[in-house]
Amino acid sequence: MKTTLIINGKELNERNELIQTDIYIKNGNIQMKGQQLQMLHLDSDQIIDAKGALLTPGLVDVHVHFREPGFTHKETIKTGSLSAARGGYTTVCAMPNLDPVPDTVENWQAVERIIEKDAVVNVLQYATITKGLRSEELVDYKALKEAGVFAVTNDGVGVQTAGTMYLAMKEAAKVGLPIVAHTEDESLLFGGCMHHGKKSKELNLPGIISATESSQIARDLLLAEETGAHYHVCHVSTKESVRIIREAKQAGIHVTCEVCPHHLILSEEDIPCDDANYKMNPPLRALDDQAALIEGLLDGTIDCIATDHAPHTTEEKSVSMTEAPFGIVGSETAFSLMYTHFVKTGRFTLKQVVDWMTIKPADVFGLSCGTLNVGSPADIAIYQLDKEVEINPADFESKSINTPFIGEKVLAETLYTFVNGEIVWAKEG
Numbered sequence: 055m056k057t058t059l060i061i062n063g064k065e066l067n068e069r070n071e072l073i074q075t076d077i078y079i080k081n082g083n084i085q086m087k088g089q090q091l092q093m094l095h096l097d098s099d100q101i102i103d104a105k106g107a108l109l110t111p112g113l114v115d116v117h118v119h120f121r122e123p124g125f126t127h128k129e130t131i132k133t134g135s136l137s138a139a140r141g142g143y144t145t146v147c148a149m150p151n152l153d154p155v156p157d158t159v160e161n162w163q164a165v166e167r168i169i170e171k172d173a174v175v176n177v178l179q180y181a182t183i184t185k186g187l188r189s190e191e192l193v194d195y196k197a198l199k200e201a202g203v204f205a206v207t208n209d210g211v212g213v214q215t216a217g218t219m220y221l222a223m224k225e226a227a228k229v230g231l232p233i234v235a236h237t238e239d240e241s242l243l244f245g246g247c248m249h250h251g252k253k254s255k256e257l258n259l260p261g262i263i264s265a266t267e268s269s270q271i272a273r274d275l276l277l278a279e280e281t282g283a284h285y286h287v288c289h290v291s292t293k294e295s296v297r298i299i300r301e302a303k304q305a306g307i308h309v310t311c312e313v314c315p316h317h318l319i320l321s322e323e324d325i326p327c328d329d330a331n332y333k334m335n336p337p338l339r340a341l342d343d344q345a346a347l348i349e350g351l352l353d354g355t356i357d358c359i360a361t362d363h364a365p366h367t368t369e370e371k372s373v374s375m376t377e378a379p380f381g382i383v384g385s386e387t388a389f390s391l392m393y394t395h396f397v398k399t400g401r402f403t404l405k406q407v408v409d410w411m412t413i414k415p416a417d418v419f420g421l422s423c424g425t426l427n428v429g430s431p432a433d434i435a436i437y438q439l440d441k442e443v444e445i446n447p448a449d450f451e452s453k454s455i456n457t458p459f460i461g462e463k464v465l466a467e468t469l470y471t472f473v474n475g476e477i478v479w480a481k482e483g
Protein backbone atom coordinates (compact mmCIF):
# COMPACT_ATOMS: atom_id res chain seq x y z
CA MET A 55 0.00 0.00 0.00
CA LYS A 56 1.25 3.41 -1.01
CA THR A 57 2.10 6.21 1.34
CA THR A 58 1.21 9.69 0.16
CA LEU A 59 1.99 13.14 1.45
CA ILE A 60 -0.31 15.96 0.35
CA ILE A 61 1.35 19.31 0.92
CA ASN A 62 0.27 22.95 0.70
CA GLY A 63 -3.45 22.25 0.99
CA LYS A 64 -5.99 24.44 2.73
CA GLU A 65 -8.55 22.96 5.09
CA LEU A 66 -11.60 24.67 6.57
CA ASN A 67 -11.77 24.94 10.33
CA GLU A 68 -14.97 25.20 12.39
CA ARG A 69 -14.96 28.99 11.99
CA ASN A 70 -14.94 28.78 8.17
CA GLU A 71 -11.30 29.88 8.00
CA LEU A 72 -8.89 28.28 5.53
CA ILE A 73 -5.90 26.81 7.34
CA GLN A 74 -2.72 25.62 5.67
CA THR A 75 -2.70 21.81 5.98
CA ASP A 76 -0.59 18.84 4.92
CA ILE A 77 -2.02 15.31 5.09
CA TYR A 78 -0.01 12.13 5.41
CA ILE A 79 -1.74 8.98 4.16
CA LYS A 80 -0.68 5.50 5.21
CA ASN A 81 -2.52 2.17 4.93
CA GLY A 82 -5.39 3.99 3.23
CA ASN A 83 -6.02 6.20 6.26
CA ILE A 84 -5.25 9.75 7.27
CA GLN A 85 -2.29 9.05 9.50
CA MET A 86 -1.21 12.56 10.33
CA LYS A 87 -2.31 16.12 9.68
CA GLY A 88 -0.58 19.40 10.26
CA GLN A 89 1.73 22.01 8.84
CA GLN A 90 5.18 21.47 7.35
CA LEU A 91 4.91 17.68 7.53
CA GLN A 92 7.71 17.56 4.96
CA MET A 93 10.11 18.57 7.72
CA LEU A 94 9.45 15.23 9.42
CA HIS A 95 10.98 13.33 6.47
CA LEU A 96 8.14 10.78 6.50
CA ASP A 97 8.60 7.93 4.10
CA SER A 98 6.26 8.72 1.21
CA ASP A 99 5.91 7.02 -2.17
CA GLN A 100 4.40 10.15 -3.67
CA ILE A 101 4.07 13.81 -2.80
CA ILE A 102 1.10 15.75 -4.11
CA ASP A 103 1.52 19.52 -4.09
CA ALA A 104 -1.97 20.99 -3.67
CA LYS A 105 -0.55 24.49 -4.35
CA GLY A 106 -2.98 26.21 -2.03
CA ALA A 107 -6.07 24.34 -3.22
CA LEU A 108 -8.96 23.38 -0.91
CA LEU A 109 -8.90 19.97 0.78
CA THR A 110 -12.31 18.67 1.75
CA PRO A 111 -13.54 15.31 2.95
CA GLY A 112 -14.60 13.32 -0.12
CA LEU A 113 -18.18 14.33 -0.87
CA VAL A 114 -21.07 12.04 0.04
CA ASP A 115 -24.07 11.74 -2.31
CA VAL A 116 -27.04 9.80 -0.94
CA HIS A 117 -28.90 9.89 -4.27
CA VAL A 118 -27.48 8.73 -7.63
CA HIS A 119 -28.72 6.54 -10.50
CA PHE A 120 -26.04 4.29 -12.02
CA ARG A 121 -28.40 2.31 -14.31
CA GLU A 122 -26.58 -1.01 -14.00
CA PRO A 123 -27.90 -3.63 -14.39
CA GLY A 124 -30.53 -2.93 -16.99
CA PHE A 125 -29.89 0.44 -18.58
CA THR A 126 -26.16 0.47 -19.25
CA HIS A 127 -26.59 2.56 -22.41
CA LYS A 128 -27.28 5.51 -20.04
CA GLU A 129 -24.63 4.79 -17.38
CA THR A 130 -22.73 1.96 -15.73
CA ILE A 131 -21.33 1.50 -12.26
CA LYS A 132 -17.93 2.20 -13.79
CA THR A 133 -18.86 5.43 -15.59
CA GLY A 134 -21.22 6.61 -12.86
CA SER A 135 -18.60 6.14 -10.17
CA LEU A 136 -15.97 7.88 -12.30
CA SER A 137 -18.41 10.72 -12.79
CA ALA A 138 -18.88 10.89 -9.02
CA ALA A 139 -15.10 10.87 -8.53
CA ARG A 140 -14.70 13.74 -10.99
CA GLY A 141 -17.15 15.73 -8.89
CA GLY A 142 -15.11 15.02 -5.74
CA TYR A 143 -17.52 12.38 -4.41
CA THR A 144 -16.05 9.38 -2.62
CA THR A 145 -19.20 7.76 -1.23
CA VAL A 146 -22.48 7.53 -3.13
CA CYS A 147 -25.76 5.71 -2.57
CA ALA A 148 -27.19 4.14 -5.71
CA MET A 149 -30.91 3.93 -6.44
CA PRO A 150 -32.63 0.61 -7.16
CA ASN A 151 -34.74 1.48 -10.24
CA LEU A 152 -32.75 -1.13 -12.15
CA ASP A 153 -33.49 -4.30 -14.09
CA PRO A 154 -33.52 -6.71 -12.35
CA VAL A 155 -34.66 -4.66 -9.38
CA PRO A 156 -32.61 -5.35 -6.19
CA ASP A 157 -35.67 -6.47 -4.24
CA THR A 158 -34.20 -9.78 -3.03
CA VAL A 159 -30.89 -10.63 -1.38
CA GLU A 160 -29.85 -12.44 -4.55
CA ASN A 161 -30.55 -9.51 -6.89
CA TRP A 162 -28.98 -7.05 -4.48
CA GLN A 163 -25.84 -9.17 -4.18
CA ALA A 164 -25.59 -9.33 -7.97
CA VAL A 165 -25.31 -5.53 -8.05
CA GLU A 166 -22.83 -5.63 -5.17
CA ARG A 167 -20.58 -7.89 -7.23
CA ILE A 168 -20.47 -5.36 -10.09
CA ILE A 169 -19.75 -2.60 -7.57
CA GLU A 170 -16.88 -4.60 -6.13
CA LYS A 171 -15.44 -5.13 -9.59
CA ASP A 172 -16.03 -1.75 -11.27
CA ALA A 173 -16.69 1.08 -8.81
CA VAL A 174 -13.90 3.58 -8.23
CA VAL A 175 -15.66 5.20 -5.25
CA ASN A 176 -17.56 3.67 -2.32
CA VAL A 177 -21.02 2.73 -3.60
CA LEU A 178 -23.81 1.77 -1.22
CA GLN A 179 -26.62 0.10 -3.14
CA TYR A 180 -30.19 0.68 -1.93
CA ALA A 181 -32.66 -2.20 -1.95
CA THR A 182 -36.35 -1.50 -2.56
CA ILE A 183 -39.30 -0.94 -0.23
CA THR A 184 -41.55 -3.27 -2.23
CA LYS A 185 -41.20 -6.07 -4.78
CA GLY A 186 -40.66 -4.74 -8.30
CA LEU A 187 -41.18 -1.14 -7.09
CA ARG A 188 -44.94 -1.87 -7.11
CA SER A 189 -46.93 -0.76 -4.08
CA GLU A 190 -48.03 -4.28 -3.24
CA GLU A 191 -45.73 -6.78 -1.59
CA LEU A 192 -43.01 -5.82 0.90
CA VAL A 193 -39.47 -7.13 0.47
CA ASP A 194 -37.74 -9.18 3.19
CA TYR A 195 -36.21 -6.36 5.25
CA LYS A 196 -34.63 -8.69 7.80
CA ALA A 197 -32.82 -10.76 5.17
CA LEU A 198 -31.69 -7.64 3.29
CA LYS A 199 -30.47 -5.97 6.46
CA GLU A 200 -28.51 -9.09 7.38
CA ALA A 201 -27.01 -9.14 3.88
CA GLY A 202 -25.69 -5.61 4.47
CA VAL A 203 -28.32 -3.24 3.01
CA PHE A 204 -28.21 0.20 4.68
CA ALA A 205 -31.61 1.61 3.56
CA VAL A 206 -34.54 0.92 1.25
CA THR A 207 -36.31 3.10 -1.32
CA ASN A 208 -38.59 2.92 -4.37
CA ASP A 209 -37.02 6.04 -5.89
CA GLY A 210 -38.42 6.81 -9.29
CA VAL A 211 -41.92 6.07 -8.05
CA GLY A 212 -43.88 6.89 -4.92
CA VAL A 213 -45.41 4.27 -2.66
CA GLN A 214 -48.99 4.78 -3.75
CA THR A 215 -51.00 3.32 -0.90
CA ALA A 216 -50.90 4.41 2.73
CA GLY A 217 -51.39 0.83 3.90
CA THR A 218 -48.30 -0.37 2.09
CA MET A 219 -46.21 2.51 3.42
CA TYR A 220 -47.52 1.91 6.95
CA LEU A 221 -46.56 -1.77 6.87
CA ALA A 222 -43.21 -0.98 5.22
CA MET A 223 -42.33 1.51 7.94
CA LYS A 224 -43.44 -0.86 10.69
CA GLU A 225 -41.37 -3.76 9.37
CA ALA A 226 -38.33 -1.69 8.33
CA ALA A 227 -38.26 0.00 11.74
CA LYS A 228 -38.05 -3.40 13.45
CA VAL A 229 -34.70 -4.11 11.78
CA GLY A 230 -33.46 -0.52 11.76
CA LEU A 231 -33.69 0.14 8.02
CA PRO A 232 -34.44 3.75 7.04
CA ILE A 233 -37.28 4.25 4.52
CA VAL A 234 -36.14 6.63 1.79
CA ALA A 235 -39.02 8.11 -0.16
CA HIS A 236 -39.58 9.52 -3.59
CA THR A 237 -42.92 11.15 -2.86
CA GLU A 238 -45.34 11.44 -5.71
CA ASP A 239 -49.06 10.71 -5.59
CA GLU A 240 -49.80 9.46 -9.09
CA SER A 241 -53.48 10.27 -8.77
CA LEU A 242 -52.39 13.93 -8.57
CA LEU A 243 -50.07 13.79 -11.60
CA PHE A 244 -52.52 14.51 -14.43
CA GLY A 245 -49.85 13.84 -17.06
CA GLY A 246 -47.72 16.78 -15.91
CA CYS A 247 -44.16 17.25 -17.14
CA MET A 248 -43.15 20.48 -15.37
CA HIS A 249 -44.27 22.53 -12.36
CA HIS A 250 -47.86 23.71 -12.57
CA GLY A 251 -47.45 27.46 -12.55
CA LYS A 252 -46.45 30.53 -14.47
CA LYS A 253 -44.14 28.71 -16.90
CA SER A 254 -46.37 25.74 -17.67
CA LYS A 255 -49.08 28.23 -18.65
CA GLU A 256 -46.66 30.25 -20.77
CA LEU A 257 -45.34 27.17 -22.60
CA ASN A 258 -48.75 25.53 -22.62
CA LEU A 259 -47.38 22.32 -21.11
CA PRO A 260 -49.16 20.10 -18.56
CA GLY A 261 -48.23 20.99 -14.98
CA ILE A 262 -47.46 19.01 -11.80
CA ILE A 263 -49.01 20.62 -8.73
CA SER A 264 -46.96 20.95 -5.56
CA ALA A 265 -49.38 18.73 -3.64
CA THR A 266 -48.40 15.77 -5.84
CA GLU A 267 -45.24 15.73 -3.70
CA SER A 268 -46.26 17.40 -0.44
CA SER A 269 -49.50 15.51 0.21
CA GLN A 270 -47.64 12.21 0.16
CA ILE A 271 -44.99 13.60 2.52
CA ALA A 272 -47.79 14.70 4.87
CA ARG A 273 -49.23 11.18 4.84
CA ASP A 274 -45.83 9.60 5.43
CA LEU A 275 -44.86 11.94 8.26
CA LEU A 276 -47.91 10.81 10.21
CA LEU A 277 -47.12 7.18 9.42
CA ALA A 278 -43.52 7.72 10.58
CA GLU A 279 -44.91 9.19 13.80
CA GLU A 280 -47.17 6.17 14.23
CA THR A 281 -44.46 3.59 13.51
CA GLY A 282 -41.30 5.30 14.78
CA ALA A 283 -39.52 4.57 11.49
CA HIS A 284 -36.64 6.70 10.20
CA TYR A 285 -38.20 8.42 7.18
CA HIS A 286 -35.90 10.20 4.71
CA VAL A 287 -37.46 12.34 1.98
CA CYS A 288 -35.73 12.48 -1.42
CA HIS A 289 -35.34 15.67 -3.48
CA VAL A 290 -37.64 18.03 -1.55
CA SER A 291 -38.84 20.71 -3.96
CA THR A 292 -41.83 22.65 -2.60
CA LYS A 293 -42.35 25.21 0.14
CA GLU A 294 -45.19 23.12 1.59
CA SER A 295 -42.89 20.09 1.89
CA VAL A 296 -40.33 22.19 3.77
CA ARG A 297 -43.03 23.58 6.07
CA ILE A 298 -44.49 20.22 7.04
CA ILE A 299 -41.07 18.59 7.50
CA ARG A 300 -40.10 21.52 9.75
CA GLU A 301 -43.23 20.97 11.86
CA ALA A 302 -42.64 17.22 11.94
CA LYS A 303 -39.09 17.71 13.23
CA GLN A 304 -40.43 20.03 15.91
CA ALA A 305 -42.92 17.31 16.87
CA GLY A 306 -40.05 14.85 17.33
CA ILE A 307 -40.80 12.67 14.30
CA HIS A 308 -37.69 10.89 12.97
CA VAL A 309 -37.54 12.57 9.57
CA THR A 310 -34.57 13.68 7.48
CA CYS A 311 -34.45 15.05 3.94
CA GLU A 312 -32.28 16.15 1.04
CA VAL A 313 -32.41 18.88 -1.60
CA CYS A 314 -30.79 18.89 -5.05
CA PRO A 315 -28.48 21.62 -6.40
CA HIS A 316 -30.78 22.21 -9.39
CA HIS A 317 -33.76 23.00 -7.16
CA LEU A 318 -31.62 25.46 -5.19
CA ILE A 319 -30.11 27.16 -8.24
CA LEU A 320 -32.98 27.17 -10.73
CA SER A 321 -36.72 27.81 -10.73
CA GLU A 322 -39.40 27.40 -13.38
CA GLU A 323 -38.52 30.93 -14.51
CA ASP A 324 -35.17 29.66 -15.81
CA ILE A 325 -36.76 27.22 -18.27
CA PRO A 326 -36.19 28.95 -21.61
CA CYS A 327 -38.41 26.79 -23.79
CA ASP A 328 -39.67 23.22 -24.21
CA ASP A 329 -36.19 21.77 -23.50
CA ALA A 330 -36.08 18.32 -21.88
CA ASN A 331 -32.73 19.08 -20.20
CA TYR A 332 -34.90 21.12 -17.81
CA LYS A 333 -37.16 18.16 -17.14
CA MET A 334 -36.63 16.32 -13.87
CA ASN A 335 -38.73 14.83 -11.14
CA PRO A 336 -39.69 16.68 -9.04
CA PRO A 337 -39.72 19.62 -11.45
CA LEU A 338 -38.11 23.04 -11.08
CA ARG A 339 -40.65 24.91 -8.96
CA ALA A 340 -41.63 28.54 -8.38
CA LEU A 341 -39.41 31.28 -6.97
CA ASP A 342 -41.01 31.08 -3.52
CA ASP A 343 -40.36 27.32 -3.43
CA GLN A 344 -36.70 27.92 -4.30
CA ALA A 345 -36.48 30.49 -1.49
CA ALA A 346 -38.08 28.05 0.97
CA LEU A 347 -35.51 25.36 0.11
CA ILE A 348 -32.66 27.76 0.82
CA GLU A 349 -34.28 28.79 4.10
CA GLY A 350 -34.88 25.11 4.91
CA LEU A 351 -31.19 24.34 4.60
CA LEU A 352 -30.23 27.35 6.67
CA ASP A 353 -32.57 26.51 9.58
CA GLY A 354 -31.71 22.79 9.56
CA THR A 355 -35.07 21.54 8.26
CA ILE A 356 -33.23 20.18 5.22
CA ASP A 357 -30.34 17.98 6.29
CA CYS A 358 -28.17 17.69 3.24
CA ILE A 359 -27.57 18.18 -0.48
CA ALA A 360 -27.83 15.21 -2.89
CA THR A 361 -27.53 15.31 -6.67
CA ASP A 362 -30.18 12.84 -7.95
CA HIS A 363 -27.68 12.19 -10.79
CA ALA A 364 -30.10 10.73 -13.38
CA PRO A 365 -28.44 9.98 -16.71
CA HIS A 366 -30.50 9.63 -19.90
CA THR A 367 -29.30 9.51 -23.51
CA THR A 368 -29.19 12.56 -25.76
CA GLU A 369 -31.65 10.85 -28.04
CA GLU A 370 -34.17 10.35 -25.23
CA LYS A 371 -33.74 13.97 -24.21
CA SER A 372 -34.04 15.52 -27.66
CA VAL A 373 -37.82 15.33 -27.72
CA SER A 374 -40.52 17.51 -26.12
CA MET A 375 -40.76 17.72 -22.33
CA THR A 376 -44.06 15.89 -22.64
CA GLU A 377 -42.26 12.82 -24.05
CA ALA A 378 -38.75 12.78 -22.57
CA PRO A 379 -37.82 10.88 -19.39
CA PHE A 380 -37.43 12.86 -16.15
CA GLY A 381 -33.90 13.47 -14.84
CA ILE A 382 -30.59 15.31 -15.21
CA VAL A 383 -26.98 14.36 -14.47
CA GLY A 384 -25.38 16.12 -11.51
CA SER A 385 -22.35 14.41 -9.97
CA GLU A 386 -19.69 16.27 -11.92
CA THR A 387 -21.12 19.75 -11.49
CA ALA A 388 -22.69 19.79 -8.01
CA PHE A 389 -19.84 21.22 -5.97
CA SER A 390 -18.75 23.76 -8.61
CA LEU A 391 -22.32 24.96 -9.03
CA MET A 392 -22.95 25.24 -5.29
CA TYR A 393 -19.67 27.09 -4.81
CA THR A 394 -20.29 29.46 -7.69
CA HIS A 395 -23.94 30.23 -6.98
CA PHE A 396 -23.96 30.25 -3.20
CA VAL A 397 -20.48 30.63 -1.70
CA LYS A 398 -19.04 33.12 -4.17
CA THR A 399 -22.20 35.22 -3.83
CA GLY A 400 -22.04 35.15 -0.03
CA ARG A 401 -25.36 33.39 0.48
CA PHE A 402 -23.84 30.32 2.15
CA THR A 403 -20.44 29.93 3.74
CA LEU A 404 -18.00 27.45 2.23
CA LYS A 405 -18.18 25.51 5.51
CA GLN A 406 -21.97 25.19 5.25
CA VAL A 407 -21.82 23.89 1.69
CA VAL A 408 -19.02 21.44 2.45
CA ASP A 409 -20.87 20.16 5.53
CA TRP A 410 -24.15 19.73 3.60
CA MET A 411 -22.24 17.66 1.04
CA THR A 412 -20.08 15.58 3.41
CA ILE A 413 -20.72 15.08 7.13
CA LYS A 414 -24.43 15.93 7.04
CA PRO A 415 -25.46 13.27 4.51
CA ALA A 416 -23.13 10.79 6.25
CA ASP A 417 -24.88 11.53 9.55
CA VAL A 418 -28.34 10.98 8.05
CA PHE A 419 -27.52 7.29 7.57
CA GLY A 420 -24.83 6.94 10.24
CA LEU A 421 -22.09 6.38 7.64
CA SER A 422 -18.51 6.59 8.86
CA CYS A 423 -17.29 9.00 6.21
CA GLY A 424 -17.39 12.71 5.50
CA THR A 425 -14.54 13.90 7.72
CA LEU A 426 -10.81 14.54 7.45
CA ASN A 427 -10.14 13.37 10.99
CA VAL A 428 -6.89 11.57 11.69
CA GLY A 429 -7.59 7.83 11.65
CA SER A 430 -10.41 8.02 9.12
CA PRO A 431 -10.18 6.56 5.61
CA ALA A 432 -8.27 8.90 3.28
CA ASP A 433 -11.31 9.89 1.20
CA ILE A 434 -10.34 13.38 0.08
CA ALA A 435 -11.26 15.88 -2.63
CA ILE A 436 -8.96 18.68 -3.75
CA TYR A 437 -10.56 21.69 -5.45
CA GLN A 438 -9.02 24.70 -7.14
CA LEU A 439 -11.48 27.34 -6.04
CA ASP A 440 -10.49 30.39 -8.03
CA LYS A 441 -10.23 29.12 -11.58
CA GLU A 442 -13.18 29.58 -13.90
CA VAL A 443 -14.01 26.69 -16.22
CA GLU A 444 -16.85 26.11 -18.61
CA ILE A 445 -19.09 23.08 -18.08
CA ASN A 446 -18.25 21.07 -21.17
CA PRO A 447 -19.84 17.69 -21.97
CA ALA A 448 -16.59 16.60 -23.64
CA ASP A 449 -15.04 16.55 -20.15
CA PHE A 450 -17.76 14.36 -18.63
CA GLU A 451 -16.93 10.92 -17.30
CA SER A 452 -20.64 10.10 -17.33
CA LYS A 453 -22.09 8.34 -20.37
CA SER A 454 -24.78 10.99 -20.42
CA ILE A 455 -24.72 14.76 -20.71
CA ASN A 456 -28.33 15.68 -19.92
CA THR A 457 -27.94 18.84 -17.87
CA PRO A 458 -29.18 22.40 -18.34
CA PHE A 459 -25.87 23.72 -16.99
CA ILE A 460 -23.81 23.00 -20.11
CA GLY A 461 -21.90 26.09 -21.23
CA GLU A 462 -22.09 27.73 -17.81
CA LYS A 463 -18.83 29.10 -16.41
CA VAL A 464 -18.15 27.88 -12.88
CA LEU A 465 -15.44 28.00 -10.22
CA ALA A 466 -14.07 25.19 -8.01
CA GLU A 467 -12.59 22.62 -10.33
CA THR A 468 -11.72 19.17 -8.97
CA LEU A 469 -7.97 18.50 -9.12
CA TYR A 470 -7.78 15.15 -7.32
CA THR A 471 -10.10 12.66 -5.68
CA PHE A 472 -8.71 10.06 -3.26
CA VAL A 473 -10.56 6.98 -2.03
CA ASN A 474 -8.88 4.99 0.75
CA GLY A 475 -5.67 6.85 0.00
CA GLU A 476 -5.60 6.00 -3.72
CA ILE A 477 -6.06 8.60 -6.45
CA VAL A 478 -9.24 7.58 -8.29
CA TRP A 479 -9.55 10.74 -10.36
CA ALA A 480 -7.05 13.44 -11.29
CA LYS A 481 -7.34 16.38 -13.62
CA GLU A 482 -5.08 15.87 -16.63
CA GLY A 483 -2.00 18.03 -17.05
Ligand SMILES: NC(=O)N[C@@H](CC(=O)O)C(=O)O
Pocket residue numbers: 119151209210211236333334335336362364365379380381382
Ligand atom coordinates in the same frame (compact mmCIF):
# COMPACT_ATOMS: atom_id res chain seq x y z
N1 LIG B 1 -35.20 12.38 -10.78
C1 LIG B 1 -35.58 12.07 -11.98
O1 LIG B 1 -36.07 12.94 -12.67
N2 LIG B 1 -35.43 10.83 -12.49
C2 LIG B 1 -34.96 9.67 -11.81
C3 LIG B 1 -35.97 9.08 -10.90
C4 LIG B 1 -36.18 9.86 -9.64
O2 LIG B 1 -35.24 10.23 -8.94
O3 LIG B 1 -37.32 10.11 -9.27
C5 LIG B 1 -34.49 8.65 -12.85
O4 LIG B 1 -34.31 7.49 -12.48
O5 LIG B 1 -34.28 9.03 -14.00
Ligand SMILES: [Zn+2]
Pocket residue numbers: 209210211236288289335336
Ligand atom coordinates in the same frame (compact mmCIF):
# COMPACT_ATOMS: atom_id res chain seq x y z
ZN1 LIG C 1 -37.06 10.40 -7.20
Ligand SMILES: [Zn+2]
Pocket residue numbers: 117118119149209210362364
Ligand atom coordinates in the same frame (compact mmCIF):
# COMPACT_ATOMS: atom_id res chain seq x y z
ZN1 LIG D 1 -33.62 9.73 -8.13
